[in-house]
Amino acid sequence: MPMTKTLLVIDVRLLLQIILLALLISSCSRRAPDPAPTWVQAPVRQTNRILLKPRAGFRGTLTELLPTRSIQTSRAIAALGIQILELRSTVDVDQAVRDLRARPEVEFAERDVELPTNAVMNDASYSSQWYLPKIDAPGAWVSSAGAGAAVTIAILDTGVDPTHPDLQTHMVPGWNFYDNNADTHDVYGHGSAVAGVAAAIGNNFIGVVGVAWGARIMPLRISGADGYASIATISEALVWASDHGARVANISFGPLSDYLTVGSAADYAQSKGTVVAVSAGNDSTVSGSPDNPYLLTVSASTNIDTVATWSTTGQNVDVAAPGTELYTTANGGGYSWFSGTSASAPVVAGISALVIAANPALTAQQVQEIIKRSADDLGPAGWDAGFGYGRVNAGRAVAMAGGGTVPSPTATATPGDKTPPTITITNPPNGSRIRNAQLIEIRVTVADNVGVVRVDAYLEGVAIGSSTTAPFSINWVPNTLTRKSKYNLQAQAIDAAGNTGVTAIVVSR
Secondary structure, eight states: OHHHHHHHHHHHHHHHHHHHHHHHHHHHHOOOSSOOOSSOOOOOEEEEEEEEEEOTTOOSOHHHHSOGGGEEEEEEEGGGTEEEEEEOTTSOHHHHHHHHHTSTTEEEEEEEEEEOBSOEEEOOOGGGOTHHHHTTHHHHHTTOOSOGGGOEEEEEESOOOTTOTTTGGGBOOOEETTTTBSOOOOSSSHHHHHHHHHHOOOSSSSSOOOTTTTSEEEEEEOBOTTSOEEHHHHHHHHHHHHHTTOSEEEEOBOOOTTOHHHHHHHHHHHHTTOEEEEEOOSSSOEEOOOOOTTOEEEEEEOTTSOBOTTSOEETTOOEEEEOSSEEEEOTTSOEEEEESHHHHHHHHHHHHHHHHHHOTTOOHHHHHHHHHHTSBOOSSSSOBTTTBTOBOOHHHHHIIIIIOOOOOSSOOOOTTOOOOOEEEEEESOTTOBOOTTOOEEEEEEEEOSSOEEEEEEEETTEEEEEEOSSSOEEEEOOOOOOTTOEEEEEEEEEETTSOEEEEEEEEEO
16 A cells, blocks of 8 residues: 555656646747737937039039038048938938038939837747748749859848858858948857848858858948947948849848938949848838838738738838747857848848859849749739838749749749830820929830739839839829929839839939
């Protein structure tokens, strides 16, 4: 009997231990579908700098546009024709911007600001990276790991850890635009996480794997140690990246659609073949910014394919990508969890590199269109303000680029289609006089052998709106027109294969 009692006690204790262990494992394995951020989105910081672009043909000096006594220092982004003017502390910067915008010699002027990162880091390898099978990265890797044609992804961020074992052997020389030197060490921790999501080394038996695990990483430090980056350094770095061979650039700061200087830099980058992925933001709002055709703006999705409650949405969102609890490289050689649209953007940057590796002849614009048209349409049918064209699908994107024949779920491109759409602006009429604050409906007629999927409108090359539904029309309220000036109003039609047709008219105030 005593022996029986002892055995019974041991069995009960063992049973309790098993139950407790099972409960512990269950609680640890659960993942919240949309973990709420534990941070408050940091505010945008104003600076005393103005970003000024004189009109083409201006041969005067800065002192003709702004009094000498107002300017403390100046430098230029030569490739864009943009001046960065540091004003004295006694100058009303906003009034100076208004005065410059009123001058006919000025194409645009805007106040430089400093943006915070769009992420949160959590303390915590392939089995932990739920988002890779979600976007069918393994399906893409059958044809492309991002290494083809030496695809380089520029990480415009807080720097990248140069000694991290999952990053170091794939890094190429970059530049520090904050201190103007070659030291691109990570001073905040954000950039190393972004780099790992996009391109952490694969098949090396350690750590994690990036979306484009065979790609090269170009570290471009654009921020201070507090994680803030200015519009000026973002734009300078983007020009540098495209001039130094980066086919993809990631900017996990934003939103950026409203900044004309960034738009000019992204336009320049696209002309050099560089795809630019940017984060939408984390402030739970619906952005009123128009779409920028030179930026792939990315919202955040969850592991159950909903839009993260804290993700910024709006007209400027192109696609969604996983952005909640991504396991990635950390500054200092370790690994950590990473959330925010800062995490979503490098997923798209990585897919862009996979697409380019599969077909290096693609233009940057064609890569953008492939990523949009290959996405899984998860929101309302067609484009919507939360998912954009859908949650990205790496396997389908690579297939569309040349690794297979899987069609897009939102628009079907005819294989080998090289015929561009034709497009005509029917309203306003050519030669129209228009005024600031006037609501103008831009109407176009389009034709294509397969079908047009989007129409974009620009004023002097700056995006002012898009339409994805026929009959295509875009509402526009101009606010920067000056008297006796003529403007080119352009419209661009894009078909499912990425072919484009462009037209333009002249309007004036």
